[in-house]
Amino acid sequence: MIRAVIVMSTEGKSRLARFYDYQPPEKQQELIRRLYGVLSSRPEGVSNFAQVEAIFGPDTRMVYKHYATLYFVFVFDSSENELAMLDLIQVFVETLDKCFKNVCELDIVFNFNKMHSILDEIVFGGQVLETSSDEVLKAVEEITRLEKSASSGGPLPKSVVGRLSR
């Protein structure tokens, strides 16, 4: 399963942090700090894997990708395939790119809520759920539409929405 998904800037500021095991907030910050220590010591042009067992415990692996000013990091265990996780980062970034039209760090900084919506469609409780960025986009658009509409609880919209989604 995927243990954590973290997006952080190359300066070490976290932009998105989702842990699928319970970690208290201070511990999360510490993990991110130590992760940054690993990432910042990796030279350019080397593999996208790094050892993180010292940080996240036994049977954990990590794969990351470096885009412009951001690191995208997936931490996972032996139930996931390393290359598949690398692909998943690609899916995630692609989706962000489609969603924000040429995504940049600022989009990620100012769209906390939407970032989580997107991630939740791809990774659900540590399980990979959707690997097609178009499908993710569809689901996220529906959520965004709902968020913009005034209500979701009234009898009419509910049934409409229910029918729509069927």
Added chain:
Amino acid sequence: MAGSSSGPSLMDSLFQRTLDDLIKSLRSATAISGADSPSLVLSRAVDDIRREIRASDQTTKAIALQKLTYICALHGVDISWAAFHPLELLPSPIFLHKKLGYLAASLSFSPSTSVLPLATHQLRKDLSSPCDPAAALALEFLSSPAASADLARDLCVELSSLLSSTRPRIRVKSTAASLRFFTLYPDSVRVAFKRLVENLECADQRVVSAAVGVFCELSAVDPKSYLPLAPEFYRILVDCRNNWILIKVLKIFSRLAPLEPRLAKRIVDPVCDHLRQSSAKSLVFECIRTVFTSLDGFDDAVKLGVEKLGEFLASEDDPNLRYLGLKGLSMLQPIHLWAVEESREIVVKSLGDPDSNIQREALHLIVRMVSDANLIEISTILLNYALKSDPEFANEILGEILSACCRNFYELVVDFDWYVSLLGDMSRHPHCTKGEDIEHHLVDIGLRVKDARPELVRVARDLLIDPALLGNPFICRILSAAAWVSGEYVELSRNPVELVEALLQPRVSLLPVSARAVYIQSVFKVLIFCLHSYLEQDGAGPLVTRDPVGGSQMSESSDAVMFEISSNCSFDSRIGLEGKDNASNVQRAHTSNDSAETKGFLTYDSLKHILDLIEMSLNPLVECSEVELQERARNILGFISALQKVQGSDFDEEGFRRDPRNCKLITVMADAFLEDLGPVSANAQGRVLVPDGVSLRDDLSDLDGILEGERLEEPSSAPVFFKRSDQLSEAQEEDLPSLTESKSLLAEHRRQHEVYYLPKESSEAEKEGYPRANEAPSSVGHGHIAEGSIQDLIKLTKESLGPRRTKPRPVVVKLDEGESVPTASSLKSVEPRDDPLSGVVREVLLQDGDEPTTSRRISSGNPSRRRSKGTMIPRSTGESAPHSDENLGDLQKGGRHHRSHSHRRQGRDGAQSRPETEDRGEEGKVSHKGSHRSNHPRRHRRKEEAEGPLNVIQQAPPGQDLLL
């Protein structure tokens, strides 16, 4: 707290800062301290939020909560105080508010959050909401780390119904969520498991993917329970074309296959097909992993895997593939080490890769290639490599060398002289942090390998004498081991005086107390040795023959006043050892000269010098606050002053030598240090027989009752401490008789408890047959760099599979099998097997008369039980028959496996469409018909169920063992 004093006002709502405002102010807060520092901005924001979040206006509250969630998730601020507020937003009719509530809850709650049970009702409502995103929010929350076992218990029925929902997105998400339900609340398996199994056959690939993912996670914990589902997974493996699903199924099979050899046989072909045909590297790698870890009995498959892995290793431009290629090689079982050999060139080259991961994997692989024939060469080159690497990797290299050498009691080490000097070289590595390991090896070899002791003493002496090493905190433990070795085996030392000087050099004060204590004790031993050999130099009276190496042969004469130390013997054996390698030849020659001079250098003056030096260096420690140092210093000084007392204040040469009291004193001390220390079995204690009548398992608590009345009279059991007398010399003298006895006591003890002692013979055998050292471990360049050594390594590792050189090897003292450290496999087998989840899963899968859900064992008419039977049974009743030829016929009819499967599914669907009561009756009838021995329908059914699926995938005779 600002919030507690003033309630939220309209102004707060009107001028509330949004999350974007907060982020902007945080981004502009760049000052390190002061009013503009990020921490102050944060705390001000939290104060605002505390006020706003209590607003009655939902929008204000929602925005406040959103800000709070942001602060918690990205700045690590604890917001547990606000736990109630997300709950307030969950029932909101406005979707955005609901979503913010759920997001806050899933990011900040933990299973122990006290308000969590209050969410149960709303979660139930949302789970049954017709609005997909709302139900999805609830499912997401329930599979977040915040979900608790209570929630899983209360909501598993709702989850179960969603598992067969017609809304695809909800079905996918509930399938994925079932994992968390099962792990939190194992009994939910009874309600939801069979629907999860059904989802493996769903037409929607995403549902299958989620279900397979769940089983992949479950099988990681307890694969055995999921063996009965092998046919389902097999079908997916053969039919599915989705790489994500295939990867997960392969992972499941790599866990199941080792449990059932017939299964391995069955899957090897499809796995190889994928391996050959797939263009997706991820799938190919997963196939390779499956083959290497679980199908390693199939040579063709392994060969194919190795061939494909070669493509990974050869991809120059993709470090990821090279890294995984090396990882793949390291998954190979030892019997397939040939594959590593084949790729050795790439492996060794990777040692110089700029990527530290690749370096590390390469290092591990190289160390795996080590054999006793190439150990010396590979270690030497790796050590040189370590000198050029960064400190961290250098230490990893050192660690790998150490663990390769000490594996299974130094199995690979033939030449211990070489190994001991390698340890010495390692200690001098500028970045060495492996002090603890090296310390252990030095002492351990001293104890276990008698023949290595002369070289050990030489290496220890070189380390001790170097004042530069004393300042390095990582080496102090090595130095302490060196000091111990020098003291314990001082009779092998070339120059004891030099040793005392080294042990008492001023910079020793830089060492930690523990090491200094060892130093002082070693000084004591060396001193005794010097005095002893001085006395016997004149052959003042031969009494006790002492074997300086073994030390275990001694005469029993307790009155031994004088003795002869067989220094000749010890130095003779040294001469015999001499000339092993060029490097130490010169030194050795020097040594042999020394042996002639031994008598010469231990003059009265040098003795006096030693005594003076000891007194001068240790006197300050008498007042030391560290008891370990103080005590040992006092011991030595006490002994010296005891000598002086005998002698009178004037220490004159003749008198010293003649005085029998001196001789007695020294002999007694020498005897005390005489007995060899040996390794102690880790479970020696366990072998002590419990005497009759002593019950160790009885609870002692009733002792209180017995002693109740006597408590007052009970004598204090606390140890009594007496003030230590300053008159140590007197104490020493008084102790002399008891010391004399020590030797005989030891011998007596040994006679009585022979079992716990090492056999004498083992440590003495092969004393003479000590092998010649190898040629000097090549002068492979400290000068030349990677290229050269890599070439060497490539060449060397080639030899590792060659015929092993047979060479006499010194005896390594081993204790019984109990000493061996627990191996990974033995640890693995200890893994808890009574995991509640697997118990329930097995129960549900085997239909062992279970009752569903929490209401165990009420009535057999419970609908969900019948339901679960309904789907599980037709599969077996439909096609399994007691005769295997019928099975075969069925297979032939089905032709391909998925055909036979669809047949099965029809049967299942049919069963489902029938009313449940009928279904049960039908099932009973069928099993009656199919069985000749229908007396035990249930047992039979259970058997069939396990057999049925197996028969489908493999025509092997059905095996009951699958059930176990």
